[in-house]
Amino acid sequence: MILLGPPGAGKGTQAEVLSKHFDIPTISTGAMIRAEIRAESPLGLSAKKLIEEGQLVNDEVILGMLKERLKAPDCKNGFILDGVPRTIAQAEAIKGFADIDCAVSIDLADEVIVERLSGRRECAKCGATFHMIFNPSAKGEICDKCGAELTQRSDDMPETIRKRLDVYHKQTEPLIDFYTKEGLLKTIDGANDIGKITEDIIKAVEVTA
Numbered sequence: 001m002i003l004l005g006p007p008g009a010g011k012g013t014q015a016e017v018l019s020k021h022f023d024i025p026t027i028s029t030g031a032m033i034r035a036e037i038r039a040e041s042p043l044g045l046s047a048k049k050l051i052e053e054g055q056l057v058n059d060e061v062i063l064g065m066l067k068e069r070l071k072a073p074d075c076k077n078g079f080i081l082d083g084v085p086r087t088i089a090q091a092e093a094i095k096g097f098a099d100i101d102c103a104v105s106i107d108l109a110d111e112v113i114v115e116r117l118s119g120r121r122e123c124a125k126c127g128a129t130f131h132m133i134f135n136p137s138a139k140g141e142i143c144d145k146c147g148a149e150l151t152q153r154s155d156d157m158p159e160t161i162r163k164r165l166d167v168y169h170k171q172t173e174p175l176i177d178f179y180t181k182e183g184l185l186k187t188i189d190g191a192n193d194i195g196k197i198t199e200d201i202i203k204a205v206e207v208t209a
C-alpha cells in the first residue's frame with residue numbers, strides 16, 4: 001500500500017497504526033534519510049541541506065534505498081510506503097520492482113497543515129509521532145512508548161513548511177492522477193480525527209483486497 005498526501009497530512013501517524021493492524025512493515029524514506037543524517041553517513045550529509053530547505057532528495061538515491069529495503073524478509077507479505085513515491089519518475093520506477101495494490105491519498109488543506117506541523121513532536125529514538133495538542137504523549141515532552149526525549153524536526157519551521165507544500169503541489173500531487181489512471185487511488189479525508197481516518201483507510205483497503 002502507498003500512503004500519499006501533503007506534508008503533515010498524517011501519513012506517518014496512520015502508517016504506525018496500520019502496520020500493527022495488518023502486521024506489515026512501514027517504509028518511510030523520510031525516516032530512513034533522517035536516520036542517515038543522524039549517523040552522518042555520506043548519503044545523510046548530502047541530503048541534509050535538501051531536507052532542511054524542503055526540497056526533494058534525488059530520485060536515484062530514494063529508489064536505491066527503497067529497492068534494497070524491499071528485499072528484506074519482513075516485506076514478503078506486504079508493506080506500507082509512507083511518503084514514497086513522490087515524483088512520477090519514482091512511481092514509474094517502482095512499477096518495475098514492487099506490486100502495488102492500493103494508493104491511499106490523505107487529503108488535507110494547506111492551512112490545517114501548518115498548524116499540524118508546528119505542533120508536531122517526534123521521538124528521535126523509536127520514531128513515534130505526537131502532536132502537542134491533538135495527540136500528546138502521556139509523559140509530556142518524553143516519549144510514552146520508549147522513554148526518550150521528544151524533538152522537533154528541523155524541517156518543521158514555518159518557512160520550510162511553506163516550501164515543502166510548494167514542492168508537494170508541483171512534484172507530488174500529479175501522482176493523484178497517475179494512480180487514478182492505474183485504477184489504484186482511494187481518497188481519504190485527512191481533516192477527521194486519527195481513529196476515524198484509520199477506519200476509513202482500512203475500509204478502503206479491504207474493498208480493494
Ligand code: AP5
Nearest residue numbers: 007008009010011012013029030057083120130131134194
Ligand atoms: P517525510 O518524512 O516523508 O515528510 P513529509 O512527507 O513532509 O510528511 P511528514 O512526515 O511531515 O507528515 P506526515 O504526513 O507523516 O504527518 P504526521 O503523521 O507526522 O519527508 C521528509 C523529507 O525527506 C522530504 O521533504 C524530502 O526532502 C525527503 N524525502 C522523503 N521521501 C522522499 C522521496 N520519496 N523522494 C524525495 N525526497 C524524499 O502528522 C503531522 C502532525 O499532525 C503530527 O504532530 C501528528 O500527531 C498530527 N496529526 C496526524 N493526524 C492527525 C489528525 N487526524 N488530527 C490531528 N492531528 C493529527
Ligand code: MG
Nearest residue numbers: 011012013030
Ligand atoms: Mg511522516
